[in-house]
Amino acid sequence: MGVGLALDRPLSLLRRSTWRSWGSTWRMLGIAMPLTIAAMTVLGLTLGLGLAAALLLGSALAPTDPVLASDVQVAGPQTAVEHEIEEPDELRFTLTSEAGLNDALAFPFVYAALFLALGHTSPAEWAGWLAWQGIGKVVVGIAIGIAVGHTLARVAFRSRLASLRVAERGESLTALAALVTAYGAAEVAHGYGFLAVFACAMTFRSAERSHDYHAAMHEVVERLERLLTLLLLLVLGIAISRGLLADLDGRGVAAGLALILLVRPAAGVLALVRDPRLDRPQRWTIAFFGVRGIGSVYYLAYAAGEAPALVSDWMWATVGFTIAASVLVHGTLGAPLLKRAGALDPLGVR
Secondary structure, three states: OHHHHHOOOOOOOOOHHHHHHOHHHHHHHHHHHHHHHHHHHHHHHHOOOOHHHHHHHHHHHOOOOOOOOHHHOOOOOOOOOOOOOOOOOHHHHHHHHHHHHHHHHOHHHHHHHHHHHOOOOOHHHHHHHHHHHHHHHHHHHHHHHHHHHHHHHHHHHHOOOHHHOHHHHOOOOHHHHHHHHHHHHHHHOOOOHHHHHHHHHHHHHHOOOOOOHHHHHHHHHHHHHHHHHHHHHHHHHHHHHHHHOOOOOHHHHHHHHHHHHHHHHHHHHHHHOOOOOOOHHHHHHHHHOOOOOHHHHHHHHHHHHHOHHHOOHHHHHHHHHHHHHHHHHHHHHHHHHHHHOOOOOOOOOO
16 A cells, blocks of 8 residues: 555556556566566475475565565655656666565465465366466456545545545545555455555555645555564564574575575566666666565465465475565665665655
């Protein structure tokens, strides 16, 4: 929700020019993420995992985290002008938009791992997986997110009843109402809730684009996500201190470090190699900053609920180690690498 509200660059289903302006994002989602999943799956097989377990490990570790990566993302919505605003920093925009979308788009691959683990191997079953998990649930999530965002924006900005025009009073907790409504409606309809929330936020942001209400909502979401991030990282730290990494071995360390230092950077560079919007330092910086986070824990927990035998203690230890290593490596190198790549700071200054 916070990422969707923060992005100033418009994206309209009916305007092809807006789709082209998101070209770097589509490259990261359509090329870098599948390459990452494939490479980690092959690595998992090399380390002795079964195909389903290896695919689950790759799928859980593929998405980047939109909250833990906040220091390398755009600062928030600009609302001081009447016209549509173009993001001034392609590097930060790509990292932000990628993190906002790839959580949901990794889900079909998690389902593929579950399909393998539960013995679904016939061509008809895999055709159904592609049609529903790969396409149908994406469409449902986007449609519900757009519908919820459009409806709430219409009420908040243009309702005939003054009591419902919450934008005039700056009641920024509407962001939470939009979040839970979009996510809940999408889950009830069996779509992807993460994707619905992002689409809802983007749709809401496109309404009355210059209104200060967007900045107020983003500020509330940003504060809440920071508090929740502190809590979740505290819980992760407690889990590590109480034995989460007890089953970690050299294979798990190799998998985590390979993802952070080799697989993600290589996949990102390959995805962006012909992108005219970025120079070489920017491509390498985007490729490097694949921050892993709570989304990986969510996917592993989801898979454990659906197929408990698929998720081993070793896999939990490997994911926990990878998140901790990512926080350390990317947190330490974030500022110097962004400065070296010529990125703007969050306020738009070099």
